[in-house]
Amino acid sequence: MAQKRRAKGPGPSQGEDPDEDYALSQSASQVQRNLERLSPAHVDQKVSELVQYLLVKDQKKIPIKRADILKNVIKDYRGVYSEIIKRAGRTLQQVFGLQLMEIDPKHHTYILVSILPRLEVDNLKQDDCTAKLGLLTVILSFLFMKGNAAKESAVWEMLRRLRVDPGVRHEVFGDVKKLVTEEFVRQKYLEYNRIPHTDPPEFEFQWGARAAKETSKMQILRFVAKVPACGGAGGGENRTLKEGEGSDL
Known part of the structure; x- marks a missing residue:
C-alpha cells in the first residue's frame, strides 16, 4: 500500500x-x-x-x-x-x-x-594543489601530535614557525586563514569548532571525516619524523614550507 x-x-x-x-x-x-x-x-x-x-x-x-x-x-x-x-x-x-x-x-x-596505490611525494607535480595538500598534511600532523585537536592560536603559531603567516597573503596559498578555516573545513578535512565556555570565544581544529578516511596514523607518523615543528619540538623555527612538501595524503 x-x-x-x-x-x-x-x-x-x-x-x-x-x-x-x-x-x-x-x-x-x-x-x-x-x-x-x-x-x-x-x-x-x-x-x-x-x-x-x-x-x-x-x-x-x-x-x-x-x-x-x-x-x-x-x-x-x-x-x-x-x-x-x-x-x-x-x-x-x-x-x-x-x-x-x-x-x-x-x-x-x-x-x-x-583506492589506487598512493603516489610517492617525489613523483607528484609540485603545483598549487599539491602545495595545499602539503599544508594540510602539516596541520593534520600537528593535530595528531596534540591528540587530534589543538587550539586555533596554536595552529597559527605553528604555521608562523614555518613562515606561513595566516595574517599575510601567501604567494601560493593566498588567504591562508580562509583556506584553512573555510576550504579545508568545507571539504571535511578539518573540523573548526568553538571551545565551550570561552570568553572571549576561542576555537579549535580537529581531524575531519575525510582526513580520517584518506590517510592513516602510520602515514602521519612518517611525515612527523620529517618535520620537527609538527611535534612542537625545537628545530622547526627556521624551516620553510615549500610547494608540495609533505603532500602524501
Whole structure:
C-alpha cells in the first residue's frame, strides 16, 4: 500500500525527508520487482548519470548529500535507488579506482575516496594543489601530535614557525586563514569548532571525516619524523614550507 501511495505522490522536485526514507525502505524483493517494471536501458542510463554527477561533485571535494542525489539524479527512480547506487559504486571502483563512502550516517553525506596505490611525494607535480595538500598534511600532523585537536592560536603559531603567516597573503596559498578555516573545513578535512565556555570565544581544529578516511596514523607518523615543528619540538623555527612538501595524503 505504501508503495502505491508513493507512486501517486509528488514528482521529482520534492526533496523532503519522507522521500529519502522511502528510497532506502525498499526490501530486496521490492527493488527487484521495481526493476522488472523498468527498462534496463533506462536504469543503466540512470547509473551513468549518477556516476557523472558524483565525479563532478567530487572535483570540489565537498561531501555529497543523499537528498541532492535523489533530487537531481534519481528523481522518479527512487524505487530502485539502492540498485542504482550499488551499480554506480561498482563502476566508480572498477573504472575510476574510487570508492563511494558514507561519512555521516545521520545526515547521509558521501565522499569519493581513491583506492589506487598512493603516489610517492617525489613523483607528484609540485603545483598549487599539491602545495595545499602539503599544508594540510602539516596541520593534520600537528593535530595528531596534540591528540587530534589543538587550539586555533596554536595552529597559527605553528604555521608562523614555518613562515606561513595566516595574517599575510601567501604567494601560493593566498588567504591562508580562509583556506584553512573555510576550504579545508568545507571539504571535511578539518573540523573548526568553538571551545565551550570561552570568553572571549576561542576555537579549535580537529581531524575531519575525510582526513580520517584518506590517510592513516602510520602515514602521519612518517611525515612527523620529517618535520620537527609538527611535534612542537625545537628545530622547526627556521624551516620553510615549500610547494608540495609533505603532500602524501
